[in-house]
Amino acid sequence: MNADAVIIGAGLSGLVDAILLAETGRRIIVIEQHAIPGGYLQQFRRGRTVFDVGFHYMGSTLPGRPMRQFLEHLQVWPRLRILPFPEDAAIEVISGPNRFAYPARFDRFHEKALAAWPGERAAIDRFVADVDGICSRFKWFALRRGVEYGSPLDLQWPGGSFADYIEGATEDAWLREALSLQTFNLGLLPSEAPWVKHALAFRSNFDRTSRIDGGGGALVKALLERGRELGVEYRFRSEVVGIACEGRMARAVTTANGERIDADLFVAACHPKVAVRCIPEESLPAIFRERILAMKDSRGAFQLFLALSAPLSSIGSTCVMIRGEEEAGDWPPLDVILVTYPCGEEKTPRGGPRLEAMAYMDWDIFASWGDRPSGRRGEDYERLKQEIARRMIARMRRIIPELPDAIAEAYTATPLTDAWYTRNEHGAVFGVSHDVEQQGTARPQPRMRLKNLYFTGHSITMPGICGVFINAFDTCEMIRGGDDLFRAVAT
Ligand SMILES: Cc1cc2nc3c(=O)[nH]c(=O)nc-3n(C[C@H](O)[C@H](O)[C@H](O)COP(=O)(O)OP(=O)(O)OC[C@H]3O[C@@H](n4cnc5c(N)ncnc54)[C@H](O)[C@@H]3O)c2cc1C
Incomplete structure (x- = not known):
C-alpha cells in the first residue's frame, strides 16, 4: 500500500493536517488506533445522552481572528453552527x-475589569496592552499580511511565568487571582505558565467565546466530511507500531494489524513519545530519543459527566471555573473545577439536559491501576472516583443548589481513561507540558531528525483547540513551502 503522505492519528490535529496536505493534491492516508475519530474531541453516549470529552469552549470566532480564519480556509466554517x-x-x-x-x-x-477594580487602572491598562503586544508579534495569531514576524517556535519573549508578571503588576489579591485562574486553559499553575503562552491562550478565548452546536463531535464530523471531499482516506482500529527508516528518511509505517504503508512524507499527529517509540533505535540519535521521552507531560483530568432529570435554573449557557476551600484530609487536591452546562440553543448532541465538570489531576494518583484494563480496576479505584465525584458535586452545589436533586446518572473518567482512548502519555490533557521549563528548543519541534517526518498536535507550540489549529497550519506551511498558507488566512 502506498500514499504520498501518512498521518498518524485522527485527532483534531490529524484531521486538520489531512485537509491542508490534501489541498496540494497529495494522496493522504490517516491512521487512527481508535474505532472513531476525534482524539480528545471524541464524544460518547450513555443511554440517551451524548457527552463531550475535550471540548468546552473556544474563542477567536470573529472575522479576522484565528479560529474563524482557519475554519473558513478549510471550508469547514459553513458546516458549523x-x-x-x-x-x-x-x-x-x-x-x-x-x-x-x-x-x-x-x-x-x-x-x-476597570469597573470591577477601579483602583487598579494602571495595572489593568498595562495588562491589556501587554497581552495585545504579545499577540501582535505572533504570526498565526495576529494574521496580518505585510508584517515581518519572528519564528512561532521562538516563544521565549519576554520570559518568565505569569506569576512573576502578575506579582509585579498589582497587589490586589482578587485581581491577581481572577487573572491567574485563566492559566487553567494551559493546565498549569500561574507559577508554571509561561507569560507569553498564557497571554496568547488568554486572548484566544475572547473575540466571541463560543460553543458549537453538536459539541466537539460536530467539528470532527465537518473536518472528516471536508477531508473525504478531498480524497483523504481514514483507517480506524489501526495502530501504528513501527516507522521503518532508511538513513535519515522514514519509508513506511507498520500497524498492529500487520499492514505496511509506504509514503514520502509522514506526520505524527499523536503524542510525540508514541511516535519516537515507533522509530528504530539506530535511526535516531540516543540523545534526541531520550530527551523527548524524558519530557514532562501535562496534567491529566478527572471528569464528571452528569445526565440530568431536569434542567438547571441557577446556571446559564456559560462555563464556570470554581475554586473552593478544601477540608482537612481532602485528598486528592481539587484546585479548580471547570463546569459546562450546554443549554439554550444547543440542541445536539441529542438527549436530556447534561452537565460536564473537570479538574486537573496528576497521573500518579491513579498510576497503581494503570496496568489493569478499563472496567477491571477494582473496588478501590471505583471508591476513589466516587469520592472525588462527591466532592465535585458538593462544590458545584454552592453555585447550583438544585444540582444534587437533578442528577439522574453520573459517569467519571480519570487520566487512565484518557490515556487508554487517545494514547496520550499520562492522560496528558495538553500532551507534553507547556510549563516554563519546557519552552523554545526544550520542547518538541515540528521538524525532527528524520527529514520527512514532522511532529504536530497539542504538544508542539500551542495547546488547546486554537493551539492545535495554529500548530497544524505552521507544520503544514513548513511542508508545503513558501507562505501561501499564511497569506491565505491572513488579512
Ligand atoms: C478534559 C479535556 C477538556 C478540554 N477542554 C478544552 C476546551 O474547552 N477548549 C480547548 O481549546 N481545548 C480543550 N482541551 C484540549 C483539546 O481537546 C486538545 O488539545 C486537542 O483536542 C488535542 O488534539 P490533538 O489532535 O493534538 O491530540 P489528540 O486528541 O490526542 O489526538 C491524537 C490522536 O492520535 C491517535 N493515536 C495515538 N497513537 C496512535 C498510534 N500509534 N497509531 C494511530 N493513532 C494513534 C489517538 O487515538 C488520537 O485520536 C481539552 C482536553 C481535555 C482532555
Whole structure:
C-alpha cells in the first residue's frame, strides 16, 4: 500500500493536517488506533445522552481572528453552527465570595475589569496592552499580511511565568487571582505558565467565546466530511507500531494489524513519545530519543459527566471555573473545577439536559491501576472516583443548589481513561507540558531528525483547540513551502 503522505492519528490535529496536505493534491492516508475519530474531541453516549470529552469552549470566532480564519480556509466554517456565549458573561470565575464574569470580547473585558477594580487602572491598562503586544508579534495569531514576524517556535519573549508578571503588576489579591485562574486553559499553575503562552491562550478565548452546536463531535464530523471531499482516506482500529527508516528518511509505517504503508512524507499527529517509540533505535540519535521521552507531560483530568432529570435554573449557557476551600484530609487536591452546562440553543448532541465538570489531576494518583484494563480496576479505584465525584458535586452545589436533586446518572473518567482512548502519555490533557521549563528548543519541534517526518498536535507550540489549529497550519506551511498558507488566512 502506498500514499504520498501518512498521518498518524485522527485527532483534531490529524484531521486538520489531512485537509491542508490534501489541498496540494497529495494522496493522504490517516491512521487512527481508535474505532472513531476525534482524539480528545471524541464524544460518547450513555443511554440517551451524548457527552463531550475535550471540548468546552473556544474563542477567536470573529472575522479576522484565528479560529474563524482557519475554519473558513478549510471550508469547514459553513458546516458549523456556532453558538456564542452571552456577550457579558462568557466564562465566570468564582473563588469564595468573589465572582467575575469574563465577557466574550476583549475590549469589553478591559472596560469590565476597570469597573470591577477601579483602583487598579494602571495595572489593568498595562495588562491589556501587554497581552495585545504579545499577540501582535505572533504570526498565526495576529494574521496580518505585510508584517515581518519572528519564528512561532521562538516563544521565549519576554520570559518568565505569569506569576512573576502578575506579582509585579498589582497587589490586589482578587485581581491577581481572577487573572491567574485563566492559566487553567494551559493546565498549569500561574507559577508554571509561561507569560507569553498564557497571554496568547488568554486572548484566544475572547473575540466571541463560543460553543458549537453538536459539541466537539460536530467539528470532527465537518473536518472528516471536508477531508473525504478531498480524497483523504481514514483507517480506524489501526495502530501504528513501527516507522521503518532508511538513513535519515522514514519509508513506511507498520500497524498492529500487520499492514505496511509506504509514503514520502509522514506526520505524527499523536503524542510525540508514541511516535519516537515507533522509530528504530539506530535511526535516531540516543540523545534526541531520550530527551523527548524524558519530557514532562501535562496534567491529566478527572471528569464528571452528569445526565440530568431536569434542567438547571441557577446556571446559564456559560462555563464556570470554581475554586473552593478544601477540608482537612481532602485528598486528592481539587484546585479548580471547570463546569459546562450546554443549554439554550444547543440542541445536539441529542438527549436530556447534561452537565460536564473537570479538574486537573496528576497521573500518579491513579498510576497503581494503570496496568489493569478499563472496567477491571477494582473496588478501590471505583471508591476513589466516587469520592472525588462527591466532592465535585458538593462544590458545584454552592453555585447550583438544585444540582444534587437533578442528577439522574453520573459517569467519571480519570487520566487512565484518557490515556487508554487517545494514547496520550499520562492522560496528558495538553500532551507534553507547556510549563516554563519546557519552552523554545526544550520542547518538541515540528521538524525532527528524520527529514520527512514532522511532529504536530497539542504538544508542539500551542495547546488547546486554537493551539492545535495554529500548530497544524505552521507544520503544514513548513511542508508545503513558501507562505501561501499564511497569506491565505491572513488579512
Ligand atoms: C478534559 C479535556 C477538556 C478540554 N477542554 C478544552 C476546551 O474547552 N477548549 C480547548 O481549546 N481545548 C480543550 N482541551 C484540549 C483539546 O481537546 C486538545 O488539545 C486537542 O483536542 C488535542 O488534539 P490533538 O489532535 O493534538 O491530540 P489528540 O486528541 O490526542 O489526538 C491524537 C490522536 O492520535 C491517535 N493515536 C495515538 N497513537 C496512535 C498510534 N500509534 N497509531 C494511530 N493513532 C494513534 C489517538 O487515538 C488520537 O485520536 C481539552 C482536553 C481535555 C482532555
